Amino acid sequence: MTATQTRDLEAILTRLKERKMRVTKKRERVIAALLTAEKPLNAEELRERGDLDLVTVYRNIEAFEKAGVLQRIPLENGAQLFELTAPDEHYHHLVCRECHQAERLDVCVGEEMRKVAEANGYSHIAHVLEVYGLCSECLEDEA
Amino acid sequence: MTATQTRDLEAILTRLKERKMRVTKKRERVIAALLTAEKPLNAEELRERGDLDLVTVYRNIEAFEKAGVLQRIPLENGAQLFELTAPDEHYHHLVCRECHQAERLDVCVGEEMRKVAEANGYSHIAHVLEVYGLCSECLEDEA
DNA sequence: TTTCCTGCAAAATGTTTGCAAGGCA
């Protein structure tokens, strides 16, 4: 873990404490796994890197999501990846449909979407925007 | 089926024939179910309304998607809905996170997303944009 | 020492595959 990652870890643990959630070894490992991976991971990768039960992974994903420190990335095939996020922030991604690498996109359409949704009588609004494609490496492999 | 729906059905069947796919009673029923529902359906609803095996539903979803007459709508929970689409078109939706009703949104960010993705070296680009919220009816039920 | 968290086992959910029978072209 780099110094920055350690700081991020502390910040997230603090957030959990504020929400009256317990800070356990397992939880630290889940967060550390996501921080050091520097890319979104799926549940199985989290189990492996955190050396814990898959059930624990899923329960913590749910808990972290509620605490606003984690978000889900839906893949084209229905599976999902998970990544850390600051509370009240969220990200969109460019995901390779072959190797499933995901990188953050520097765009967000949140404001527009919120307006459209509210105009239709919806509240508690969230949105998902994911872009799928073939990354340059996978494109070469295919040729 | 309204006259318009019958015409749409014919158009889709023609498209299938062009693609050398067979036009069967089951396929007609899948498409008719989606046309008359006038909203996206999940696999189980398609099985029920078309009175056919779930396996057949999934195989036809895949076949129709390849033929460009159907698209998937990912839900927040990882499940998916299906709806008819014209080839080379696609839609975005406002989905209730409670009752899962989905309505089409009249927005698309395709051009921007394609540019961003290509700038990152990606090809074969697609994107998903779905807005989730609580519809006014479900909001009331909650209170 | 109370309450929350974890692991194990098992179940539920959604989707895919193998194979033989059936139906469109």
Added chain:
DNA sequence: TGCCTTGCAAACATTTTGCAGGAAA
């Protein structure tokens, strides 16, 4: 007739639930 499509059974992948033991505050 020939090949595509279908249904059944079973496998598979992912996620959820029940319960007893374990650990944080």
